[in-house]
Amino acid sequence: MFTTGPLGTLTQEASISTETTVSEVAVQLEGITKRFPGVVANRDISLTVQKGHIHAIVGENGAGKSTLMKILYGMQRPDEGEIRVNGSPVTFHTPGDAISAGIGMVHQHFMLADNLTVLENVILGSEPRKGGLALDFAAARKKIKEISDAYGLGVDPDVLVEDIGVGTRQRVEILKVLYRGARILILDEPTAVLVPHEVDELFENLHGLVREGITIIFISHHLDEVLKVADAITVIRRGTTVAEVDPASVTARQLAELMVGSELPSPETRESTVTDVVALQVTGLTIGAEGERRVLDDVTLTIHKGEVLGIAGVEGNGQAELVEAIMGIRPSAGTITLAGEEITTWTTLRRREAGIGYIPEDRHRHGLILEAPLWENRILGHMKEKVNVRGWWINRRGARADTQRIVEQYDVRTPGIDVLASALSGGNQQKLIVGREMSGEPKLLIAAHPTRGVDVGAQAAIWDHLRTARAAGLAVLLISADLDELIGLSDWLKVIHRGSLVAEFDPATVTPEQLGSAMTGAGEEA
Amino acid sequence: MSSTFTDRLLGRVRLSGWVSLAAPILAILFAGVVTSIVLALTGNPVLDTLTTMVDYGSQPRSLVLILNNATTYYLSALAVALGFRMNLFNIGVDGQYRLAALVAAAVGGAVTLPAPFHPILIILVAMLVGAAWAGIAGVLKATRGVSEVISTIMLNTIATGLGAYLLAQWAVPVAGSNNIGTPPIAASGQVPGLTLVPGSSLKVFGLIFLAVAVGIGFHVLLNTTRFGFDLRATGRSEAAAVASGVNVKRMVVYAMLISGGMAGLIGMPQLLGASYSYSLDFQPGLGFTGIAIALLGRNNPVGIAFGALLWAFLDVSANILGLHKISPEIVTIMQGVIVLSVVIAYELAHRYRSVAEQKRVSRELAGAASTPQKEGATA
């Protein structure tokens, strides 16, 4: 019944916090496969969750955790495989089916109406009726109190949601799910929004819940937290379950290696083009007020001409904010200097004009206007480049000619420059963006996940372009979740975790263990 | 594929080729069917009614009225459309033009200038007042994040109150009339009408050329200038515009100012071409008609021109219905059905077209390169 991974010598039931003596299976998934056009999100996943356990599912972003949970919660249907709840096979068409089977989900982002009370939020959608029409608030209040007391949630049903803190809101979400009769809870990244002491409170609550026989599926990529709270851990990598391990017999480092894969590519040996001319100097960059959890905390880094600085980190640890702060999209404290000139107070457009190219993480939202033709997309973000404009006027002919140049030079496969950007494949869209951002001879290129979601051919081409530009003296800030890419392209690596740069490595000598530990915040135990 | 329904509704998405023509024609046909059913249900002769409307609506006199109404509608719809193209819902065009017309009429009635300068001054005043009134909503949105829908609706109400107060201050009573209005604009400030339609003594508003010029200006501004590019980019994808360095807040203020300035023009053809004074019965509600026509014309200056003419034709031909004991409200039903069915037709046409375009691109690429494209992981 249990799969064992490379490290997985699965021991007897560890009795950390559970009284379950007879092992009962709450949820069992077998051979789950889910394909999306062009990609397999889940492949032959098997998972067994014991009743009354906190079962953690860990994996990098994009590993397939979200898809798996959507399948379990009835938001998507698997192409193959079987789901069994409490031993009997089930088929979910909607989340409603999952709820009736006793499965509830607490989303990472709360779904509460601020201007309603806790009570109203909890009963919203499943209001108790009295005599047909009237709402039976008294009965609801009684039931909420009972649940709150039974599981030690300490929730007052009559306060407004806008008046309560993040931790309490999360407990309200949990209560909402319990109120609907859930006995199996899925928590999606529950600690992402919490400060440390709230995390501890949450874990106490979770222990309280399992004592009462509730089963919890806990999704996270913070390994220290997972090791602290979970009774069992399943690791997912590249869409499939690679190991099922016992938290008592595994270290954070081992877990990290399981998550990122043990076979990291050997760095490409090549000549260094790094000069000693500073292209970008970022000092003390901070986002987030005093007392709050900072999304970016005192980040200082330097990139020289001809250098590629790679930022490694599990997604959601401040990479996106770092990029937006350097681009001037998001306000921040600290100073930013580009080629010796301080640009801290400059607008985004002025920064771009001064020579920052930007390949955004989400090309559909930030990089392109999908419903505009390619040549108009060529102008986007380069509204002051000579080839695109003449004073106040759009230089239609110039922009079209230059778009044609990019299409040819960067091998953008398109029937013409008048087709809408939405008609191109992801790889070709990205090549167009790369071509656009490389034009106008930038001093610095910020490349966020430049090859995510593109085909293999486009990936190689984009890497080549980056290497060529680096050789020509371009400074590159590379952010990627793809370790191949990071190690293969970067001259130097820094690791970001919870908004801070926590470690740095030479890509030529770094070991996957070191990288994995640093990325998941398990570094201190190493 | 990823444009929202609102994008398509507001014409921020390109729709070209025969579908952009077929869609509205089918919609008008459909509206005709619905109207016929309503007529038949209410016991009116269907064919007679429709032929009567068309016969009357195509008489020279009616054509003049249609052109005059359409001039006003066109300006109104353009003012609305400019906001729509940037995803700004300027519901306050109505208040903006009423206030602008009132102040402009008062200024025009108070001064006398040589002929070319007098109407130009009046028009400039109207644009400034319209822009200032709309600018309030723009500044509120840019600095405080107030939804322009809410603020412009409120400003409409305030404009009504303020207008009533100002009119009472500035109005001169006309002997024996229960109406009050601003002092009439002297002949030097009036814009003479044009005899464009043979067979009718009625004159077409001289400012019809202003409307045409504004339409051309709208097209030039949006499609050939950097400002227009930024505006359209913001409307199509605010996130992409921000990432590209467009100062969206400043664009909001500018767009509202321009939209308001255009709104200020709405009252001008009537004021300078026919009534010469702003009085109690100055036509209200044109700003709302403009919203419907902007949707009808997909916020495109040429489309709006057709929309305005169609709307004006229906309005004018409604005049005859009363004589035949048919409720003129049948035209209101028809206008409503046309807007609804045009919106639906555009949506269907868009879906058809985006599927067709994607097929076309992959077909043409398959011919060029035989290497199969494979997508990587996107999750």
Place this chain on the structure above:
Amino acid sequence: MLRNRFGKVVAGAAAGAMLLAAAACGGGDTTEGAPSAAPTDGASAPAASGVKVGLAYDIGGRGDQSFNDSAAAGLDKAVAELGVEINELEAGNGEAESAKEERLRLLASGGFNPVIAVGFAYSASVAKVAAEFPDTKFAIVDDEANKLPNVSNLVFAEEQGSFLVGAAAALKSTKGNVGFVGGVEVPLIKKFQAGFEAGAKAVKPDIKIQAKYLTQPPDFSGFGDPAKGKTAAEGMFDAGADVVYQAAGGSGAGVFEAAKAAGGMAIGVDSDQAKTADPTVADVIITSMLKKVDVAVFDFIKSYTTNSVVAGSKVYDLAAGGVDYSTTGGKVDDIKTQLDDYKAKISSGEITVPKE
């Protein structure tokens, strides 16, 4: 001639659409040729007198239980007693000035003579169209700005009638507090208010008078929104009034409801509203200020049939019986002598009622 063709293209496209639609739905009854669009189609069987009267209503038209209905009553009387043919057209809400002109033009060119325009909003249109049709007699109610040889101006001394009901209100009020609800704050309605206040103060100089207008122009909804009228009147009764006079057209129904609920009294306007209002509230209406538009309309048509139309202003005041107060229900019988005394003084010119 580009513009011209433009219009024809659109008209043609629309026509095609409608014809197709009509063919699809019309079925078998569409075999005869398209009839002519001549406006004369609308007229019914020829009447004995051969006089065809065209009448253009203000917004609300026939059935507004107020001003327009009063004109309609005069028209109906003319049909019954003089045997004239009629056609009525109605103004649309928020229509263009040109639509008003076109309405009058359609009537005049359709052979209707005389043509009557109800409401001051037609002032400019009548001036323009009357000049285009010098052989047609026009009348306009509530406006005397135009002085054309073929236009008769039918105007009323609303302030005089309002004075009488103002006096009635003051005499009937036990709390010394009365109210006035105006539909839209326009000069015409201000005349009602001025007369009402003068009348009330003539009886009781220290009387408290509350006044409120429901909307400001160009928002004319205050003439047709009973809910607004009700809210305004409720506020006045709450603030101590016991008699409220409404000059708010269709909104007046709300004033009566409020009076009924508050146990107060109300005064109607234009027609004898104790007869025309909803029977459930009619008992709160102690009197109404009668503005006899029906009389004016009938008189005008009659003068046309006898070839004695007089151009220029005809003022319907107290002396001429054009305005008055009503006694239906007998609620003002006890103060009738006082009211008739004021009436005599106004008619004789001893009292001059202010117009604003």
